[in-house]
Amino acid sequence: MRAAELLGEVRKGDWVTRTAIFPMIETTGEVSSYGDWNGNGQVSLNPTYPDRQSYHYQVFVSWGEMELALAGQARLQWAASLREAAALKLNKFQNQTYFFGINGLRLYGYLNDPRLPAAITPAIKAAGGTGWAPPRRKNGRMMSLPSSTSSAARPPG
Numbered sequence: 001m002r003a004a005e006l007l008g009e010v011r012k013g014d015w016v017t018r019t020a021i022f023p024m025i026e027t028t029g030e031v032s033s034y035g036d037w038n039g040n041g042q043v044s045l046n047p048t049y050p051d052r053q054s055y056h057y058q059v060f061v062s063w064g065e066m067e068l069a070l071a072g073q074a075r076l077q078w079a080a081s082l083r084e085a086a087a088l089k090l091n092k093f094q095n096q097t098y099f100f101g102i103n104g105l106r107l108y109g110y111l112n113d114p115r116l117p118a119a120i121t122p123a124i125k126a127a128g129g130t131g132w133a134p135p136r137r138k139n140g141r142m143m144s145l146p147s148s149t150s151s152a153a154r155p156p157g
Contacts, residue, residue, distance in 0.1 A: 001091050003098035007110060013054070019106075021051045024115075050115060053105045057093060059086045 012020035025045050032041030061082045071078035101109035108114065 001095040003095045003110065007098075009098075012052075015056070017054055019051050019053055021049050024048050024050065051106060053102075053107050055097070055102045055105055055107055057090070059089055061086045 012022070025047050027043065028046055029043030030041060032038055063079055063082060068078050097107075097109060099109045099111050101107045101112055110116070111119075
């Protein structure tokens with residue numbers, strides 16, 4: 001539940017606001033070689049106004065008198081634990097929403113927002129695999145990763 005800590009959060013509107021607008025500016029342009037009479041090398045701005053819909057969610061906490069009495073005999077803080085469970089469930093849902101948004105609404109998460117650049121994927125190496133595999137260690141020493149060639153040609157590591 002660290003999405004808000006990682007990327008921050010902004011409050012737009014209040015609880016009755018159905019749609020929020022986020023004004024954004026994209027810079028454009030090109031750089032050119034210097035020349036006294038050159039007219040190129042211009043910059044400009046592209047304003048956009050993406051909107052996002054709001055989504056309201058809730059949980060209900062309820063308990064009965066007998067339920068509290070039985071939990072009290074077992075020395076359980078039943079009502080407080082139920083409140084804590086409700087807060088935890090709401091926080092987990094909010095964290096998931098920050099990453100994935102809400103399906104069916106214009107409410108995107110960090111991982112599926114069409115306005116954000118696509119995730120970077122590791123390139124496949126010539127010998128296969130990716131360059132992101134962590135090195136393997138044995139007794140504090142680096143080990144080579146197994147390859148598709150015969151192990152008879154390699155010294156034991």
